[in-house]
Amino acid sequence: MGYGDIFLTVLGGGQEIGANSYLLEWGKHNIILDAGLDPRSSGYGALPSLDVLYNKKIHAIIITHAHLDHIGSLPIIFANYLYLGAKIFITKPNVKLIPHMLMESVKGIERDLIPEDDRYYYHQLFDRDVLKHVKKSFSAHEYNTSFEVCPGINAQFFPAGHILGSAGIVLSDDNYVFVYTGDINNKDQTIHSGCQLPNLNHVDTLLIESTHGSSSVGPEFDHEAERVRFAQEIQKTVERGGHTLIPCFGLGRTQDIVVMLSEMKKEGLISQDVPVYYHFGVTAGVNRIYNMFPNHIKNKKDADIDSLCTGFNGYGDNGSFKSVVDSYPEPSIFVLTSGMLARGTPAAHVAKELVKSDKHGIFFVGYAAPGELGYELINVQPGQSVCFDIEQQHWVEVVCSHIEKFAFSAHSYKHELLSIAAQLNPRMAIWVHGDRNSTMKLAEEYAQHHDAISIAPGNRDTIMLRAGTKKIHTHLAHCRAVIVTVGTSFITNYTKRTGCTISGQDIDITEGNLIGFIRDNFASIPSLSAETNCLSKIQLLSSDFLYFVCGDSPEGNLCGSLLEQIYRDHYRCSLVTIDGLRPDEKAFNEKGARNLIEGIADIINRHGGNAIIHATGGFKAQIALATLLGILFKNKVYYLFEDFTDIVCLPQIPMDFDYQSFLAHGDVFFKLLDGREYWSSDDIFNKLPESLQTCFYKDNMQQKYILSPLGRGMYDSLQRYITRKSKSIPITVQGESSLWGAERDSLRKILNPMIGIIIERMNHFSELIKEYEFSSIGLSGGTPAGRVGEDYLEFIKKTNQSLTYYVHHAASRKNLIDILTIHTRPGTSEYVLKMIGKRVYP
Template identity: 30%
Template sequence: MNNENETPRTPAVYLQSFGAAGTVTGSKHLLQTPDLNILVDCGLFQGIKSLRERNWEKPPAALSTVDVMILTHAHLDHCGYIPLFVKNGYQGKIYMSPPTRDLTELILRDSAKLQEEDADKANRHGYSKHQPAEPLYTTTDVEHALQQFVTLEPGHTFRLNDEIGFRFSPAGHILGACSVEINCYGKIIVFSGDIGRYHSELLASPVHPVKADYVVMESTYGDRLHGEADPAEAFARAIRDTIFQRGNLLIPCFAVGRAQDVMHILYRLKNSKSIPQDIPVFLDSPMAASAGRSLLKYPDWVTLSSADAVRMFSGVTVNPDYHHTEKIIRQLGSKIVLAASGMLTGGRVLEYLKHYLGDKRNTILMIGYQAEGTRGRALLNQAPEIKIHGQYYAVKARILEIGGLSAHADQGELLTWIKGFIPAPEAVFLVHGEPSAQEALRIKVKDELKVPVTIMKEGIPQLLFPIDQNQLKAQSQWSEADRS
């Protein structure tokens, strides 16, 4: 099968990636079968301009054949393209866990609102080459997509037809994140989704699927180890040093996941008096506040007690409206500000950057993965200036990175996860990673598991297995209870 639009002539199951192949963004993985085509994740491309521009391109023809969509978790690079996909004609169901449903609604509404606001600013200030500038999708498009959401609890099998069924397993990473185990014509195909840490601040360790014939696996940190140190100690040092300099600490963070982790760390540090208890903490992201309330709604998904979840918000001031951002910036005295987005690709954090980057007393604390081409990656690479809304801002503030708070498993944890399959899978396919990380993990998995490992290339189909029609029923591995 050489042409991406060509339909397989012999009964077989194929895997094809239309995002997160050689990059960490735009996750879209198509499982093609004779009866159903299943899309796992439907994310936006983020990062460098050439990637972002792909969100505006006409989707590949193969994506028009999707019958069913399964969503692993709520981050924008996994769910952000859904409203446009629906707008372009997708009418099928979109399956996800209950927490993912709530968080995806928050994230998509926020994404549409930010796009509408950015288009409005571009038109008013004339810094877009498009006349007029338009959002990729609108809040109305989000409303239409939400009608196709269906929730399923982890561990419960849902059958799509006589030969294909699937179930979720919690994957850590963020609230509601899951791996997907698809039983397809007697073979089990596991999509890892984004795998979380085994010692998270708030979430339980990943729940490992029992068996897999084929594994489609993320590889974000395939070449890195996070280290064993408690990130709270590094936070405390950064905060104390910044206060000593009479500066401000800006923490760009993803509204879902990292913001809640950081608030919990700050709560711990104040309780232990490791940092001044009166240092103001601002959360300039209503979405992050709403996501935090989900910790109370889904207590079975977190390790934090409901009482602690309430208390960790008690010392945080939530800014409900972007009009108040300027007031926070002007407030005298040292302060800690949490604002989205985590990779500095947009959102309210950019307003703080405009004011804080030029002052050497301030600290910008980077705590998550920074994709190639983002402002976050540029800061970590010691860029002397950053472009924001058409203007350049000199970087004089101190730029620090704390890696131990990442939501992604590091190389050691990825290896622990893949080794959990007994027996080892027949083949592993790596997605969601930059080339150097993927190559490092490919070698590790191949050497330690002695199985073939393929790095997925965008648009290139991979044959998973042919189908023997005479053995379909004999091969089915679902239990009688699952069948019912």
């Protein structure tokens, strides 16, 4: 039985927490594993790399659980890429949870909670009709039952122990076993049992999350002692007559904490009469869904969450949030969204009130990312101030000293993740869904103690797992792509040696004729064609991937197929047939030239730029375009003229992408890329010069423009270009500043050398930065929140043409905070923010 190749491409979640999504190409079938969206980003940056899916049809989607970073782009992938009749495979609780969680986004659009200027292309797909069709495509399954996702590919969900309905999945055919954990937790929570790993004879590849890969929590950690400490802090707050705020994610963490509080009351750890409140909205619906699935809860009686707490609506008729201190005079516990204390959420509104008094307590029980309000509060010192409303610059002095973090994560910690991987014992472990530090640490440590390949790929990286029946587990960026342009010299040489003419009637040239010709002349392979002659002149590596790029004429396709047959026993080979690439003026102009450019660029991108080009075979235009692409992407290009005795490596010439054109039209470029003002995308596209229009595809199905492979190559090359460039950027200092003395004309004159080092490093992006503006604002009380004694920048806000940061440094004056505003070229601030980061250290 023949087997297809297997590739895994990281669309999102590579060395980041963000928009988790992975493309699994299994033979002829394309399977999406999770379809997340990064709720902390916007526009193009919030989505997985969906441009990789262009011209692909998705035959199945598998969703592991209903958190937004795993389902947020589901409506987009469903509407634009899912093959007609294909299914979305989920566990049974997710039949209810996924629509409920996505409906919150739909309601946000309907209520105009997202201003029109902040809406992106994908927001139009958060629609009730789209959601209705998504639900019709659900195929729900119980844990540990086998089902078929695509012909010949079997699957089985197993409990992941993260939240209600969370699952890992095993995918297999008769030759290969692939396991994806989703978000996994191997320890019991209050309401959820830990994961139950499948009993497998072997695992070829394990795709495993890494959220807590940098955690300091080790095997010696006493979870029960942490639970008691949590109860003690709550009880102390009650006895002080204060309120307790516990920021929680609405799905999973809220329900677990509510049940934990109920148990603490029964055990006498906290007062039995202290009420527990949650905020209406997403949490109320999740509570009802938990009650529908008591068999998925550790103790069935705990499924009735609403019997253990009381819902309330904190918003008044005028839209402002009511005072909980005034509304609830007795000590109470508030379990509110969001878990990271995102600004504007119920938890943030309550925190703004509670931080003003030392009798209250704010206790975090989950992850809070840098840049989020929760992260700032965890690191705040009493007497410092925190900005609760960035747009209005509403600062509040923190008086409360009872702000704590507790280790109650629904994810496995580092040692537990390594243990899970060891139990499954894969030939290859792929660490994802964690920041760079976490994924790299886990990959390195696992490789040190196990006889397995262990890697931490980035976004857009592709790993080949199987070639036919051979399990190879190869990161394509580590393998050279040998791109060979293919003509019809096989046929030309055949006719010369046999005395036949192509146009005559002497003989019908068939594949059989040419195979016989190859067999008869196998001892002199180089002489068979221009392509074999060229390949014979260089040292091919055993790890090379050979791509034979041919036209779509019968003759061109036949010659490409023969080359693949000659080399496939010794190298990994692929035939790439280009639509419209033939000596036909109309076909070549309309699609052949563009498809050739995109086909070669796609191969180069797929191998992370590790490629060479043999531009010998094919007609002149084909050779010329391949040569130009090689020079543009900085790849070696080889050429062999028929009268040459040796191959020529063409010299690099000073040619590059049109960066100046990009910088001049950056605002339009990013508006089109992000899908802002998507209703007028054609008009926006037409504002770009022709050189930049080639960076985009028009997807008529989506009515959206997406990056082409050439555009992706330019986008990546731009990052390298900006890194190389550095120049003096104008500096303006407005008013009083503790960073500057009398001389303010150079970064070298800045009083804090560590802050100077940070800003000097930003000069790498000088082509996009127009000015550094320093200023300061006075605070009503205290100094700004931050890590005492550390020098760093903390992101505040972004506009279309600027980024604003707090400047934390040892010399900060009481009641005064230094501000740095980075003025960027129009439309490029989002890109610069991604490059610089939200929290920047020397």
